[in-house]
Amino acid sequence: MTDTYRVRRGDVAESRNAVHFTFDGKSYQGLAGDTLASALIANGVHLVGRSFKYHRPRGFVSAGSEEPNALVGVGATQSRYTPNLLATQVEIYDGLVAESQNRWPSLETDAGFLNEYFSAFLPAGFYYKTFMWPRTAWKKLYEPVIRRMAGLGKAPAEPDADRYTQVFAHCDVLIVGAGPAGLAAALEASNSDATVILCDEQAEMGGSLLSDRSASIDGMQAAEWTRAALDELRKRPNVKLMSRTTAFGWYPHNFVGLNERVTDHLSNPATNQPRERLWQVRAKEVVLAAGAIERPLVFTDNDRPGIMLADAARTYVNRYGVVPGKQVVVFTACDSAYRAALDLKAAGARIQVIVDLRKSASGHWVDKARAEGIKVRSDSIVRGTSGWLRVKSAQISNAQGGDAETVACDLILMSGGFTPSVHLFSQSRGKLSYSEELRAYVPGESVERERSVGACKGLFALESVIESGAKGGRDAAAKAGFSPRGERSYTVSAQSVGADAFIGSVMTDHQAEKRAWVDFQNDVTAKDVRLATREGFRSIEHVKRYTTTGMATDQGKLSNMNALGVVSKQIDVAVPKVGLTTFRPPYTPTTFGSFAGQSRGDLFDPVRKTSIHPWAEAQGAQFEDVGVWKRAWYFPQVGEDMHAAVARECKATRESVGIFDASTLGKIEIVGKDAAEFMNRMYTNAWTKLEPGRLRYGVMLREDGFIMDDGVVGRMATDRFHVTTTTGGAARVLSMMEDYLQTEWPDLEVWLTSTTEQWSVIALQGPNARKVLEPLVEGIDLSADAMPHMSVREGRICGVPTRLFRVSFTGELGFEVNVPAGYGRAVWEAIFAAGKPYGITPYGTETMHVLRAEKGYIIVGQETDGTVTPDDAGLGWAVGKAKRDFVGKRSLSRPALVREDRKQLVGLLTTDPKVVLEEGAQIVLDPTHPIPVPMIGHVTSSYWSATLNRSIALALVRGGRSRMGEELSIPMPDGVIKAKVVDSILFDPKGERLNA
Amino acid sequence: MLLINCPYCGPRPEAEFVNGGQAHIARPADPMSLTDDEWAAYLYMRDNTKGLHHERWRHANGCGRFFNASRDTTTDIIKRTYRMGERPEAEHQGAKP
């Protein structure tokens, strides 16, 4: 195809290389510097999408990031495919592959437009009204249909092949937006020692100056002045210029998120370049120079391809050198559209008529248009349009009604004035105030260290825009503590286009209004918005949710003010009273890739491994995740499933000796003159009388009296404790200890050190444990008399210093060998070799769980859930009754915590010993009770016990300890299971084995 | 992300800190002498301040120290940070003895 809409005038479109790309499989030619939108327009293509709900044909409305219609999918392969990009922002390059979305089978003949014929049945709130019931129909019928018919692009089918990086940056002054105000601000702020970042979402910096052919600054044409200003800024070492960089979000304390698109515009990006960079900028001062967005007019059938914003057309002509149409009708409520009309006329388009909503049109731009022979109709409106895949004509009448005149056209320009882009200001929690003159919200009082300048502040005359930018730049540098090296002045010659504006529907007679779109992207009409108010919605936040206006990916950049105008008029309440929807980040859609950065794959979540991990891996262990730790779960031998492996591991440990990696246990070294007193206050137990060399099982509560953590504690010296915690609770416990120590008892002389990573812990359990260890240990007498159960000795094992615990979490004679982590694997392998004659068997967490459950030992987080007291868990014996105080003590006497019918830990034995209960299953007294059946407890742990040759379970049951022998019911989907309440200690209740 | 001025380390990003709830709520010296209601008030009742709020922070991924901050809950602006044991500034409304 040839680019018949290309215009060649002056410097535009000269010396630009040809670029070839495809859209919906068809090849096109554009010029370097084109966006996909300008290149398609150059080829006469306006139809680029189908609307969300009614599948109406849609074209380009804008030339920037506010575009609601022209959403495209870009990428030749699935691994580099991005849906929902704006054609107005996508830069073309040789080989670009783009496609339209939300159409089937093709853009021209889309079956979804059948919705158009049923549009009367798809009013506002139709989701809520239509899909209420039956519930099953939602999944089978409504959802798949909605997903297919309503939609945005398709997610790519393959993982993203690109790389994304994240950067932290600090600067004195961050300037958002490089239009006239931003450039002036940058020139002034950087005329000091302040470090300045200037960012802009577009490929080229300059903003509105790039499409201005009439203004001049300092005697230079606007675009020329822009180049000179950028050259000057580039020379300054304290300035960083960032184009293609969107400031998408404001976060507290001048923290601004920038998304830099590094390679999307390149045909062959270097392999070492990331696709995007996420900049997290902390700026001392911020200058917001975000500009303004032109507002559409709301009139019947204002959504056809070929109807666009007036200033967007001016941008296409002046900046990209393409004319969006040759027969133009202009519909406006302000002067800026006249300026656009004149620029289009100069490019060869025929301006059929300018329809001006205002009672009388006058002033520089109106006079100029008339002088050039353009017909101007004031106090008039466009009341309708025709044309399916492209607009064909406009119906024009007096504003109050009357006969309509039909004017042929292939382009309708519209302008309702400009809406300042206050998004970032509002995100910074600055207060907005409503300007009656601009019919828009403008920045009021600031909260953070920022100032708005230029059009985003509601200033539209170039002279005042530049002046406010310069002043803002100087102010920002000064507030950041820098003095300028002098002040420059700017000579601006530009004709103002004033600030007239309009919001709401242009029709005074709503009966005559057909469908007039307020929100193009979500297909919301003025009628939908009025319907919402008739159905009682008053607040704009409610109207928004009911109609979905402003809730599309463009977040209502074009639609919000018009929706407000419609509501305000309909319920006769002033605009500021109707409210304003909240602005939320991101300003424009931002990729997940940029937020994820390097946190993908192996780097998504850190993994902790013990020093013994590689040995377990080599033995073929299966691992499970415990917190961020990888723990050996079981060690299957050839042909074994988990059940068989665990049964074998249990049997070996009970009959001879098992070895277990317990290194993940949390460890805290508590040292100081007042260490014992601190322990007394933190744990339920009494510690004063615990002698050095002894161990004690400690229970820690939260202040509300519920179990928080537990673990074995060794007293190494009068002023030193070796505390162990649960694997997952280590950080939480240390943090709580620090809290009390620093904030409640700063007088105690105690120091806490996390030693989790310092020690490897090798548990050796079973009747032959002592025989295995004895030959390896130096300086410690392991005999039962010299080293009874619950004692600790220091000495050496395999020549390595050790803290040797005699402790058991299995009910067998047991030891836990603590050695410096670096020696963990060597000592483990030495013990394993020494255990060979005894058939030493490595076991994992599953066997550990079974063995401890047989003994009724609890696991915090399994038997407890944050509502379990020591007494509930059968640990009343661990509470030092004589102690005056400890964390949680007072709560234990709260009425609710001493009730007799609290859930208490008991054992459960199923009537059928082969049936293993499900953990978490609910327990009831009478399964025939009508629903809801009162639940009296739940199963906390349940296993097959190879030792007892039957299933076993632990449970929390209301008044459980007084129900010994009672038969309870556990209703399951395939029948009721009966089980008997027994004591929680199911194996060796007298503890003879561990005292051996 | 807040920028929090640790009294020991200086300004650091919020990611290094953990919030510790309302400040200046001392643990009763003799909890067992309190009625259930008094103890429940200590355990559970906290101000839900709109405006200046004194709260505890811990520089968990830094020096590990607890300190207090006076933060405006409507703007997130932190007026002042100060060490444990120090009092909030007298002019700050809502400060409790």
Ligand SMILES: [Zn+2]
């Ligand atoms: Zn610190």
